[in-house]
Amino acid sequence: MNELRTIRAKSGTNQEGTSAHNRRVLIEAIRLNGPLSRADLARATRLTKQTVSNLIESLEADGLVASEDVVRGARGQPSTPYRLVPEGAFALGVQIDRHLTRVVAVDLLGREVARAMANLPPGGPAEGSKLILRLIETVRQDLAGRIPESAHRLAGLGVAMPGPFGLEPSDDDTWMMAQWQDFPLVETLAAGTGLATSLQNDASACATAERMNGSADGLDHVVCIYFGYGIGAGLILGGELYTGSNRNAGEIGMVLFSRGGVQSPLEHRASLASLFQHLGLDSATTEAYAEVERLTLADDPRVLEWLAGAAADMRHAVHMVETIFDPETVILSGSAPEPLAKRLFAEMFPLIPSNADRQNRALPRLQLGMIGPWAVALGAAAEPIRRAFDPLFSAILKEAF
Amino acid sequence: MNELRTIRAKSGTNQEGTSAHNRRVLIEAIRLNGPLSRADLARATRLTKQTVSNLIESLEADGLVASEDVVRGARGQPSTPYRLVPEGAFALGVQIDRHLTRVVAVDLLGREVARAMANLPPGGPAEGSKLILRLIETVRQDLAGRIPESAHRLAGLGVAMPGPFGLEPSDDDTWMMAQWQDFPLVETLAAGTGLATSLQNDASACATAERMNGSADGLDHVVCIYFGYGIGAGLILGGELYTGSNRNAGEIGMVLFSRGGVQSPLEHRASLASLFQHLGLDSATTEAYAEVERLTLADDPRVLEWLAGAAADMRHAVHMVETIFDPETVILSGSAPEPLAKRLFAEMFPLIPSNADRQNRALPRLQLGMIGPWAVALGAAAEPIRRAFDPLFSAILKEAF
DNA sequence: CTTATTAAGTCAAATGGCTTGACTTAAATG
């Protein structure tokens, strides 16, 4: 029956799914807690000692974990802690920004192992993707030169670029990114590298970076506000990155805010782009970036003026995401010059009272995250690692055909 | 080692988890698609025919599914479709509102089987919870009278009330709900009924109802705007209800909106409470509710005035949640008088252009959902069903001690 | 110094849910 009708259903699972999940749970537990013995792991995951032993043995054979020195000092047989082996897996990440691109390689711990960067050439994505493929090759060879076995351990390629995705270009798009939206980027890079390739927006990548190595380590409910050329939010909800039905979740830059009776998207008032415009700088050249840093450190009055306004809007943005997401904490991160980011962060206090004001908070309402130009590329690279080694619902399911 | 240190880790799983997941996947597939044969189920879930046969056999033995008439008409052996048995499971739901409480029993399909309602007595939650327990008993006996075996098939008790939860009461709280917040409601009702009891806010319950029997059937990314005495949003993200780190996610009523240079929470301008105030009605009595319905049908100018303003704010709210969540659709639901809700819905068009404007949309950007006074209670009752029978990540994990 | 206690980790058999491939059943097609 129903030969042509598509039946909506989730996928089932089997013992492979069980085992895959348990392996991921062990890896995540070690990542979050540091070296753990098999007995520790068994208690923490509610698996039996024997199961943990079996899994650790296979993880060790795969080069993902290694034993450390035996720990004595308590009653009973001394325990053997296991740690993650950073060289157990690698992944590549690409950030595509308005005028430049960055490529990094990271290890299993999400730490940078190699990097490359270049300005995007004229000629749009057709030319740009060729350059990116060359950069990827450079990074790959750099990586292989230092760690020969890494070639067999590449988990994939993560790509991050500004969103939103899949929309008709608006006249508002001053960034010349529209042409990249139509280009079959994932397919081109996957074909050119032979790696499993995924795409996300820069704010999501930033959140992934924060979760891997930053302020969101081990947290399950985090909003990471990405402050860069534009502004967006990376969402970690229920322990997983949330990207919405079309990868456009978290685009808070396009939410309409009011200030002084004027309504406009947040991005027009709180973003590097808005600051460049306020200062009359040519947008998003590396010189403009350096100039902003200089002016900030010099307490330039135009910067201060902008800061006061942007901080006011950012306070509202924090209030909004706290109210809507009820996160454990909000992180201000991004790729702004660090002095500017710190200044903006400081100006945002006191925060607007919100639902997040509760006694017994474990974490501050707002924290400063990894700020710096490489945050997005690092997050992009961390994505394949996360997808391959974090416990995810999708990971237990049987694969699509 | 680490005797006292708590180790953060997710729980592992085993074959029981596998089986539990697969059973849930089958149940959900039949709920979403209608009766399906074993062969259909095997294809849709990627399980083997044999596994599906085994699971269907056990589901049939548990009284959750039943075979229908054999279907002929195609080549090959005729297939035997299986449907859900509504009497396979029941659950109870309680809505606690400002001045009244509703209790319903629903079946496996989330359909109402019994109901009761009463005004909350003076004396706060101590007295109120006694009344609620009596109402629950009434509904339970009503249910047992009609379907004797239902007593053994109660999946649990879901409770819904206005949020936010766990905050210090503000002077803004005109609803006398604060005392309910401090009261150990879940514990009291669980002890009084012997049922597994859970608590959520009314907007979440409304979203659950929409997913079970309304406009969100089978969708994985939905924002359900609950318009009632207050206003909130129920969030279905990635196929699961999202409630945040403290069950306060989706409280869009507390987001600050600007209109005419004045900034105030959305709830103060778009909610039944705001309309009652605008009309000078005593808040939230049943008479006020009927009066609003009458005035709406009479095109009372004060109602029209309120509608114009509320619709403007609601348009912004829709724009905001679309931008932030990137849902498949937004649903306007709630417990307002139906004529008012329909009027408000109509006034919200045209919507503000947003990221959600894309060609090839499968669904409208905004839909009207189940509107009516029983929506929240039905959603509250559907929650235990959902938790027991929907495929959830948490369902595969080993239980906590 | 000896024994008791505690705890980590292994061994080997058992359990149980899914898989496999051959088989049966039963209808439509030509």
Next chain:
DNA sequence: CATTTAAGTCAAGCCATTTGACTTAATAAG
């Protein structure tokens, strides 16, 4: 009436986890 197609069963096998007894090795107690 033989062929084709498809649903569904049967029985053996696979494999990850479980179980309980056992080994190892440390500290604590007397």
